[in-house]
Amino acid sequence: MVNPLRLIGYFLWIGKEIVSGTVDIVVALITPRGYSSPMIVQLPLRCTTDLEIAMFASSITITPGTLVAAIAASDGAEDPPTLFVHALFSDSEEEAMDGLYDMEARLLTAMRGKPPRPAVEVFGSGAS
Amino acid sequence: MTTVVDVFIAFCVLSGSLLVLVSALAMFRAKDALSRINVFSPATGLGMPLVVLGCYAYTLQQEGFSVYRLLIAIIAFFSLIIVSSIASNTLSRSTLLSGSPVHRYTRPNRLAYAQGEDPREDGAAGGRGFGDAQGETQGDAQDDDDPTAS
DSSP, rough: OOOOHHHHHHHHHHHHHHHHHHHHHHHHHTTTTTTTOOEEEEEEESSSSEEEEEHHHHHHHSTTTTEEEEOOOSSSSSOOOOOEEEEEOSSSSSHHHHHHHHHHHHHHHHHHHHHHOHHHHOOOOOOO | OHHHHHHHHHHHHHHHHHHHHHHHHHHHOOHHHHHHHHHHHIIIIIHHHHHHHHHHHHHHHHOOOOHHHHHHHEEEEEHHHHHHHHHHHHHHHHHHHHHOOOOOOOOOHHHHHTTOOOOSSSSEEEEEOTHHHHHHTTTTTTTTTOOOOO
């Protein structure tokens, strides 16, 4: 059940993330080794419907510093839909995945009205 | 009061255009095609909407309120943000499908692993690109222990 107030709150939070990501890019422009540690992480999703996946992919891409590079569809019961995310300013893979799962939890809380199960619980400890 | 509005308009338009400039400079410094698409999002996601906001405040100050103009401004504001994200998704997908190499410091590169390009998880060749990028990056991999590489 979509919660309109939470959805508005989510869009405001996305606005805040856009501003902070922009600050990251401006800071990296004037630091010597600014853009030289990109990474592509594999992100299994807790989103299930097409709308949730599309909104999450768009939210990731609109945030400066993260970009959805490829989407793998779910092929049955075992494999969840998976995003491959190009991240520019993360220190480690864990940090990048934690930030993305935090965004997914906020989106799913707004879309479903209740928070999803933690990613560690769903995908095991290797996922986060 | 008009001074405050003027300062607000100047702030919006100038910072918006500065963000477009910053994105253009960042595209020069980024290393590969994916990073260039990535660092371009401040221009379309924040810079252009700020310019639209400043322009709307300017017409509001000069010509007074009009529902029609407000509608145009709101549609332009949100279209820019939505189109920016969808266009970036499409661009990055076509970049990868065209076989453009990713930068060799892209580490870990889970996509290369998932496509079967590199069976090791993130070894020395973790930054290897797709398809024809292989020959190009082999000379650059620092401690590549792959017997086929040398």
